[in-house]
Structures are given as structure tokens and as C-alpha cells.
Amino acid sequence: MPERLLISATTGQIIFGGKLKRTLIVATVLLCVFAVKISAEQTSVLAANLKAGKKQTIVAYGTSLTEKGVWVDELQKKLNELFPGKATVLNKGGQGMYSKWGVDNLEERVIKNKPDAVLIEFAINDVVGRFNCSVPQAKENLEFMIKRILEQNPKCEIVLMTTTPGDLPRKKIPEYYDVYRSVAKVHKFLLVDMYPQWLVLLNSDKKTYNAYVPDLVHPSPDGCKFVVLPAILRTLGIPVQH
DSSP states (O other): OOOOEEEOTTTOOEEETTEEOOOHHHHHHHHHTTSSOOOGGGOOHHHHHHHTTOOEEEEEEESHHHHTOTHHHHHHHHHHHHSTTTEEEEEOOOTTOOHHHHHHTHHHHTGGGOOSEEEEEOHHHHTOGGGTOOHHHHHHHHHHHHHHHHHHOTTOEEEEEEOOOOOGGGTTHHHHHHHHHHHHHHHTOEEEEOHHHHHHHHHHOHHHHHHHSTTSSSOOHHHIIIIIHHHHHHHHTOOSOO
16 A cells, blocks of 8 residues: 555645655645645635635636545535535536536536636646647637636636656646647636656655556546645645544
């Protein structure tokens, strides 16, 4: 069994099996993992609304990393625990899909649900060669989805996500993740930037990384619980521990 990875809710430091590994790589995480660091004053609109007792509908929209990712159900459980009866999390991901599919299915899977918040991740598949989706096209598709969602509800909170490093055919993935970073910066959106975090784990504890991302693309249930979910909660300003 690999050592379990935990992320300190207060410091952001990586902890393995309860013991902090004070290596250069792990220390680097304090500088680069949370490139968009959320302070207490920057709690998400979603979290603020839930704390105010407002019902919220959240749509998770992306690839198989969303559709098959147990983090979506875990997010629902966590929100139920903290805000009983106030949050509905809808999994609208599509296995093997990319951002053009996201554009084509936006009305049915997202818009008609009138979401208060949408989490979007398609970059991991936009890079795949068979889709012939260039970096500019990926950005255009993402911007289209954003524009249409905000037309439906200008107050909808859009949260962008980067995911795993992927396998060898996805070697250009950093370019596609940079699209999400640049778009998040321009629109002042929250960004769950997990890519650097996964890289730290890959380079510091490959055994655990292989257990958490066994096919090099999709996080396992443990990978979702101990890496993906905490990163999302932290970005939203929702307590990781309760």
C-alpha cells in the first residue's frame, strides 16, 4: 500500500502518512502549487451563498475525469455535511470528450439546469491528437462556454480546473493548461490548478502517484479523495476538514 497523501489545510504542505517530508521538491509546492492562492477574504461566491443559507446548483462539466471521478460525489457529500439541503451537485461530464463536445452539449447539460456555479475541465482531452483541437481552438471553445453560461446567469460563478499531467501522447498538456490559467486571470475566475500538485507528487513519490493515477490520466478514488477534492474545497474557501 502506498503512503497516503494529505495536504495541510492551513499551510498547503504535502504530508505523507502523517509525516512531513521536508525535501526541496515538497518545499517547492509552497511556492508553485497554489499559483492562485485564495485568502480568507476571497471566499468563493458559492461558499458565501451556501453560508448565507441560499440553495445552490453546481454543475461539474468536463471529461471522464469528471464523469467517472468520485470527487463529484465526494463534493456533494461534503457540501451536504456542511450545508444540509442547500447544495445540488450535478455530474455532467462526458467520457472521452473534449471542449467542442462541451460547446455542442452546453445547453442540454449545463444551461437548462440553471447553475449557480460551474466547474469546467476539458484541457486533458483537448490535447489529444485525434480531436485536432489546437490551443487557440481550445481557448475559443472555452470562451464560448463561458460567454453562454454568463448570458444565462451573469452571477454564475465559473471555476476552471487543470488536472493530471497525463500520459505520453499528452506531452503538450502544459500549453493547454496555460489556456485555463490565462482565461482565469483575464476573467478573474477561481482556478483549481492541480497540475503542479500532481507533478510534485510524481517527482517526490512515484509509488503513491502511480496508485493515485494508475493509468497516468484518471485519478483513482483515493486520488480524488486526497488530492482532487481538497484542492477544489480549498480554492472555493470551504473547510477541507470538519
